[in-house]
Amino acid sequence: MKKLLILFIAITSLATAQKQDITLDEIWNGTFRTERMNSLNSMNGNFYSLLNFDRATRSSSVDKYSYATLEKVETIVNSKNLTNLSYFENYEFNNDETKLLLGVATEPIYRRSSLGIFYVYDIASKKLQLVDKDKIQEPTFSPDSKKVAYAKNNNIFIKNLETNEVVQITSNGKKNFIINGICDWVYEEEFSFVRAFDWSADSKNIAFLRFDETEVPEFSMQLTGKELYPTQQVFKYPKAGEKNAVVTLHLYNVASKNTSKINLGDYEYIPRIKWTKDANLLSVITLNRHQNNLNLYFVNASNNTAKIVLNETDEAYIDVHDNLTFLKDNSFIWTSEKDGFNHIYHYSEEGNLKNKITNGNWEVTNFYGINEKSKTVYYQSVEDGSINRTIYSIKLNGKNKQRLTNTSGTNSASFSKNLNYFINTFSDVNTPTVYTLHNSKGTQLKEVLNNTKLLEKLEQYNLSQKEFFTIKTENGEFNAWMLKPSSFDTNKKYPLFMTQYSGPGSQSVSNTWNGANDYWFQHLAQQGYIIVCVDGRGTGFKGADFKKSTYLNLVKHETIDQIDAAKELAKRSYIDANEIGIWGWSFGGHMSTNCLLKGNDVFKMAIAVAPVTSWRFYDTIYTERFMRTPQENPAGYDDNSPINYANKLKGKFLLVHGSGDDNVHVQNTMRLTNALIEANKPFDHAIYPDRTHGIYRGKNTRLHLYNKMTTFIRENLGSGNKY
Numbered sequence: 125m126k127k128l129l130i131l132f133i134a135i136t137s138l139a140t141a142q143k144q145d146i147t148l149d150e151i152w153n154g155t156f157r158t159e160r161m162n163s164l165n166s167m168n169g170n171f172y173s174l175l176n177f178d179r180a181t182r183s184s185s186v187d188k189y190s191y192a193t194l195e196k197v198e199t200i201v202n203s204k205n206l207t208n209l210s211y212f213e214n215y216e217f218n219n220d221e222t223k224l225l226l227g228v229a230t231e232p233i234y235r236r237s238s239l240g241i242f243y244v245y246d247i248a249s250k251k252l253q254l255v256d257k258d259k260i261q262e263p264t265f266s267p268d269s270k271k272v273a274y275a276k277n278n279n280i281f282i283k284n285l286e287t288n289e290v291v292q293i294t295s296n297g298k299k300n301f302i303i304n305g306i307c308d309w310v311y312e313e314e315f316s317f318v319r320a321f322d323w324s325a326d327s328k329n330i331a332f333l334r335f336d337e338t339e340v341p342e343f344s345m346q347l348t349g350k351e352l353y354p355t356q357q358v359f360k361y362p363k364a365g366e367k368n369a370v371v372t373l374h375l376y377n378v379a380s381k382n383t384s385k386i387n388l389g390d391y392e393y394i395p396r397i398k399w400t401k402d403a404n405l406l407s408v409i410t411l412n413r414h415q416n417n418l419n420l421y422f423v424n425a426s427n428n429t430a431k432i433v434l435n436e437t438d439e440a441y442i443d444v445h446d447n448l449t450f451l452k453d454n455s456f457i458w459t460s461e462k463d464g465f466n467h468i469y470h471y472s473e474e475g476n477l478k479n480k481i482t483n484g485n486w487e488v489t490n491f492y493g494i495n496e497k498s499k500t501v502y503y504q505s506v507e508d509g510s511i512n513r514t515i516y517s518i519k520l521n522g523k524n525k526q527r528l529t530n531t532s533g534t535n536s537a538s539f540s541k542n543l544n545y546f547i548n549t550f551s552d553v554n555t556p557t558v559y560t561l562h563n564s565k566g567t568q569l570k571e572v573l574n575n576t577k578l579l580e581k582l583e584q585y586n587l588s589q590k591e592f593f594t595i596k597t598e599n600g601e602f603n604a605w606m607l608k609p610s611s612f613d614t615n616k617k618y619p620l621f622m623t624q625y626s627g628p629g630s631q632s633v634s635n636t637w638n639g640a641n642d643y644w645f646q647h648l649a650q651q652g653y654i655i656v657c658v659d660g661r662g663t664g665f666k667g668a669d670f671k672k673s674t675y676l677n678l679v680k681h682e683t684i685d686q687i688d689a690a691k692e693l694a695k696r697s698y699i700d701a702n703e704i705g706i707w708g709w710s711f712g713g714h715m716s717t718n719c720l721l722k723g724n725d726v727f728k729m730a731i732a733v734a735p736v737t738s739w740r741f742y743d744t745i746y747t748e749r750f751m752r753t754p755q756e757n758p759a760g761y762d763d764n765s766p767i768n769y770a771n772k773l774k775g776k777f778l779l780v781h782g783s784g785d786d787n788v789h790v791q792n793t794m795r796l797t798n799a800l801i802e803a804n805k806p807f808d809h810a811i812y813p814d815r816t817h818g819i820y821r822g823k824n825t826r827l828h829l830y831n832k833m834t835t836f837i838r839e840n841l842g843s844g845n846k847y
Contacts, residue, residue, distance in 0.1 A: 160557060216265070279296075280305040282378070310369075330375070330378070334372050363740065396408070416441050417442075445459055514535055544564050548562055631663055714737065741788075767799045
């Protein structure tokens with residue numbers, strides 16, 4: 125019996141020893157890719173459509189599926205059957221789903237914007253109609269399907285699909301001066317939209333924004349390229365405290381071809397426009413420059429008058445959202461964190477509060493829609509804990525709340541247009557993404573897709589279990605997770621490597637499946653490092669007070685929390701207090717830099733990728749939302765800028781940036797570099813030519829970056845030895 129036991133232990137040990145370590149090549153060549161559903165488009169009735177690509181024939185198709193069965197009902201269009209279009213990259217239906225806009229030759233501009241060639245496809249006749257011979261932006265069907273509005277060269281055009289006539293409705297568009305109907309850089313980046321025009325429901329009017337960038341300072345980036353001489357990219361970028369584009373609202377009447385400018389009083393920003401259920405009534409949101417005074421206007425297209433129906437103020441700032449939803453009677457749904465937590469409200473058309481629909485010390489994280497017939501509202505929230513997401517329904521009167529997804533973790537719903545069905549996307553720390561079909565009562569009808577093959581593959585690897593916990597410092601109790609080496613021994617001491625982002629309203633500690641960086645952290649754990657992530661003050665989903673506690677002092681309190689968390693962790697017997705490192709990207713790169721400098725007695729090394737190094741260099745909308753202007757709050761900007769205390773550097777520092785970063789400009793890294801040189805502080809440096817903020821374009825770019833960072837960690841944390 126003893127021999128059998130010894131043999132069993134030996135076999136078990138051998139099996140464990142034979143498990144593989146994760147390599148960096150595997151992380152970036154797709155070995156651990158999670159299978160996902162194509163992004164689906166909900167159609168009229170109980171149907172959805174998918175854009176499918178046939179690699180064998182190099183053709184595209186739009187296919188229609190039933191929510192009830194998940195079976196394909198028909199192929200709406202296949203590029204194999206089109207004479208002038210061998211494939212297409214995107215599509216959009218008109219209202220009655222008799223026509224499609226098909227896009228090809230897409231050319232990215234910034235994060236969300238792109239140019240392309242577009243065709244209208246008539247489903248009945250199977251005919252293609254070219255919208256414009258040139259590349260255009262944001263083509264959009266009129267609600268009556270007779271016209272398409274689009275932007276080109278900073279102007280707006282309307283094509284009549286019946287006559288092929290094209291009407292240019294603006295003519296003053298000019299690059300780096302005037303933009304009509306398309307957002308400028310800072311609106312696209314920070315207010316998260318591109319198309320700044322909208323058809324009225326009766327197709328009689330187009331509302332649009334005009335951006336006058338004339339006085340906005342220009343920013344230029346040198347692009348190395350592949351030619352003999354480099355080129356320059358020049359665009360308008362308003363840095364904190366500088367002039368924004370002057371944005372105005374206009375209404376164009378299709379019949380009279382007249383354009384009217386709408387008076388909205390005093391404001392700095394127009395972050396949203398949207399027609400209500402009344403074809404004559406346009407909703408418009410304005411914000412002051414501090415972004416703490418929001419007005420919701422209704423504009424009457426008959427007389428071009430505007431009235432305020434809702435005003436919201438905050439001592440800090442108000443986040444803009446896309447949850448404004450109009451009911452048939454033109455009453456509307458609105459979400460707000462005015463009571464300290466984000467909740468759903470119902471207002472009358474006149475702006476009078478009818479009901480607060482959700483209530484509690486938790487956050488609504490997504491509003492999915494309302495079934496007016498059953499008076500049922502569908503939403504996602506953190507009622508199951510701030511690191512989880514759960515789907516709920518509730519009646520419009522705030523009663524009869526029902527939990528629609530039962531498993532704790534991250535649930536995200538994609539509802540049918542009529543809200544009869546939803547496809548739930550679920551994952552948690554142990555479960556890669558699973559897609560399931562549910563009816564509106566939450567009953568699971570069918571599993572659509574799972575990732576059991578990935579789990580089987582991962583059985584071959586030495587993986588560590590991510591452990592969730594909370595860490596308490598004198599400034600609060602924070603969500604955190606930890607990865608220990610799979611061979612963890614409580615009698616040993618291990619180097620600690622901290623990861624974080626820490627930006628306002630963000631979340632890095634969540635009960636969800638691995639992203640690419642999680643596999644990198646597993647790789648590092650295999651090398652003998654303990655990895656920890658802490659969401660300190662300023663992060664999201666724990667109420668407005670927690671999120672807005674960093675107001676006017678970005679990265680000050682966040683830095684304190686990471687330093688204090690490192691000190692608390694260092695008290696644990698298995699963590700080597702002399703071997704602590706930290707890294708971050710973008711906001712997180714600012715944080716890791718600050719932690720190394722201000723916590724130079726705690727952190728031995730840090731990596732900063734694409735970091736902000738002074739908020740004076742970042743854009744108006746984001747920065748001033750949290751800091752006000754540099755003229756009003758100079759100490760908030762300068763006291764927390766590592767440029768101003770580069771002489772504090774003691775540990776090892778790797779500074780990385782893409783030279784083509786239009787978001788966080790490489791200027792940030794260059795100015796910190798100069799400060800470190802002037803302080804005679806040694807550090808490591810890497811510039812990725814022409815790469816944008818994500819540093820991913822080009823063969824092996826990400827692999828090269830992560831090889832560099834991994835080598836830096838091994839050489840400077842834990843003496844490079846596997847523990």
